[in-house]
Amino acid sequence: MRQESIVSKYRTYLLLEKALSGNSIEAYISDVNKLLNFIHNENLDLKDITLDNLQQFIAQLYDLEISPKSVARIISGTKSFFGFLLADGYVSSDPTELLETPKLGMKLPTVLSIEEIDDMKRIIDASTREGQRNRAIIEVLYSCGLRISELTTLKFSDLFLDEGFVRVEGKGSKQRLVPISPIAIKELNYYLMERETYPIKKGSENIVFLSKRGTPISRIMVFHFIKEYAAKVGIKKNISPHTFRHSFATHMLEGGANIRAIQQMLGHEKITTTEIYTHMDREFLRQEIIEHHPRNNRVE
Known part of the structure; x- marks a missing residue:
């Protein structure tokens, strides 16, 4: 055949x-x-x-x-x-049975430090409408560990700011409640005051984050301004909106959060997906030992 x-x-x-x-x-x-x-x-x-x-x-x-x-x-x-x-009988035996797959090393995701996130926020001109929006986006991405798709589709009906929670619709339309920090709430409230001046297009009334045209902000737009701010403050890492999600999880783990709690907040179905951050935590601990253990600071 x-x-x-x-x-x-x-x-x-x-x-x-x-x-x-x-x-x-x-x-x-x-x-x-x-x-x-x-x-x-x-x-x-x-x-x-x-x-x-x-x-x-x-x-x-x-x-x-x-x-x-x-x-x-x-x-x-x-x-x-x-x-x-x-x-289907095209071959009489399977020659791939003993074919080995290359072993892939675990590639740890890029993470920003708290100082780097603060530096990026610091250079944003919050006196402009888009500037305050971008500060709020960065803080919500980092505070809540959202995927960029979850942020761009966030609705007013998902905000429970008095209670300190955001409702997130993740993959497979599965919903979860994620705590939101007081700093993120403050930045979000500043933005929401500015949002009232946007020329909101029909159908976008319930969307939290808008472009200056009054339509839902796009992933590409968020990606663009994040790269721009990182370059301005001299961050050489290859970052994207997803980097704030990785930073959220890593900093939570370093701060002592339970990995199951992090799994829930990230919306991971399997704990194995979240466990990559335990590898990052071990690297953090190793670095702490290198920097602070007396045996690593003494020269015989």
Whole structure:
């Protein structure tokens, strides 16, 4: 059977049997096409592929300086493809059974210090409408650990400022209550006074954070001004709105918060997602020992 026909059937399998999204299917097909191009260039036959052939394919990916994370994804796609081929009788054995996935080192997310966050806020001109809005956005992102999508869709009906809470609608439309700090409430209240002067567009009346045109502020706009403020105060880290969420979690853990409480506030379904911050906390503790333990400050 022609490879085009096999790929077409595999696409149907991913859609109907695996119920994958369109983007996921295209990613799988793209990875399979990389494998099929290799097979074609090496004058091999799909049904005769061996483990050695696959290891040669993976070696070529590394030669092209493809990252280990991308190689791991391609290997996963290759395993899925051969599982499909075996189940449908296109091959008699699965050569991917012993194919090893590269071990990925844990990449710890970038975190801002409290001083760096304060420096960014300090250079914002709060006398302008957009300036006060941006101060409030930074403080709410950091105070509540919100995702940028959660911040841009935050509604007035989600604010319980007298009680000190914000209701957040996270992934899968799941709602959670998150405490909001007095500093964030203060910045938010200053902004809300300015917000009354915005030319609010129909349909945006209940949205908290608006653009100067009166429409919901976009992720790109928040990303842009955060990068701009970071550059102005000399922060060299590669940061984004999500950096404030990481900073929130890390500072909470360093301050002694329970990891289960942090999990709830971040809206993580699995504790394993939150546990990355325990690695960051260990690095913090290590640095504290290096800086403050007398054995690290004495030279024999």
